[in-house]
Amino acid sequence: MGVMELYSTVAETIYSYTGLSPVAFFTILSLMVGIYHMVCGMFVSPEVEAAAATRRSVQPEPELPPEPVEIGEVTIEELRAYDGSDPKKPLLMAIKGNIFDVSRSRIFYGPGGPYALFAGRESSRALALMSFDQNDLTGNLEGLSASELEVLQDWEEKFMEKYVKVGHLVSERTRTTDNNQKNEKLEALQEPRTEIDNQVENLGTKGNERDSRSVIWA
Numbered sequence: 001m002g003v004m005e006l007y008s009t010v011a012e013t014i015y016s017y018t019g020l021s022p023v024a025f026f027t028i029l030s031l032m033v034g035i036y037h038m039v040c041g042m043f044v045s046p047e048v049e050a051a052a053a054t055r056r057s058v059q060p061e062p063e064l065p066p067e068p069v070e071i072g073e074v075t076i077e078e079l080r081a082y083d084g085s086d087p088k089k090p091l092l093m094a095i096k097g098n099i100f101d102v103s104r105s106r107i108f109y110g111p112g113g114p115y116a117l118f119a120g121r122e123s124s125r126a127l128a129l130m131s132f133d134q135n136d137l138t139g140n141l142e143g144l145s146a147s148e149l150e151v152l153q154d155w156e157e158k159f160m161e162k163y164v165k166v167g168h169l170v171s172e173r174t175r176t177t178d179n180n181q182k183n184e185k186l187e188a189l190q191e192p193r194t195e196i197d198n199q200v201e202n203l204g205t206k207g208n209e210r211d212s213r214s215v216i217w218a
Helices: 003-018 022-042 046-058 076-082 103-109 124-129 146-162 172-217
Strands: 072-074 092-095 098-101 164-169
Touching: 076 092, 092 124, 092 146, 092 164, 098 146, 124 146
Parallel strands: 072 164
Antiparallel strands: 092 098, 098 164
C-alpha cells in the first residue's frame, strides 16, 4: 500500500466516524491534549505538592557578602590582592584613584565573570574607552577625548551610587614620604622629653651632692 493510499484510507475512516477532515480532526485532537495537560497541572496531588515544598525548603539561601570595610590608603600592587582569587577578601576595583567594594556584584566582577578583568585593578582608562585590553588597565588619562572623559565620569557616578568607597590609591613614593614625615614628628616630640629627663637627672644629682655634704658636716 502506497503513502497516498494509506492517507486516503485514514482520511475516509476519520470522516466516516467524525464527519471531520483530517486537518480539522488533528487540530481538535491537539487542543484537547493541551487542555488535558493544563487541567492536570491545576490539580496537583497533596503528596506531589508536599514533596515540592520540601525541596524548596532545603535549598540553601544565597550567601550575602560581608559589609564593606574601610581599608584606607592602598598601593596599586596591594590592590591586586583583592581581585577575587581569595574568597575571604573583598572584591575591589579603583576608578580615578577611588577604591570601591564591588563584592555584591561578584557574579560580574569575580573570577569567571564578564568584568573580572577590572577586579583588583585601577580601571579608569579601560572604562573611558570601553576597552578590555590589559594595557588600558591604568589610571593614566592622557590623550583621552572630552567624550571619553565624560563616559568615565558617568561610570564613576554609577559606582558612587551603587557601591561603597573603602579607600584610595597612593603611590609607594607618597607612602614612603608620609612615613618619613611621621617619624620626624615623633622624633621632634621625643627631643623635648629627653631634655626634660636630663634636667630632672641633673637636679637629682645636685640633690644627692647636697645630701652628702650635709652628712659630712653633721
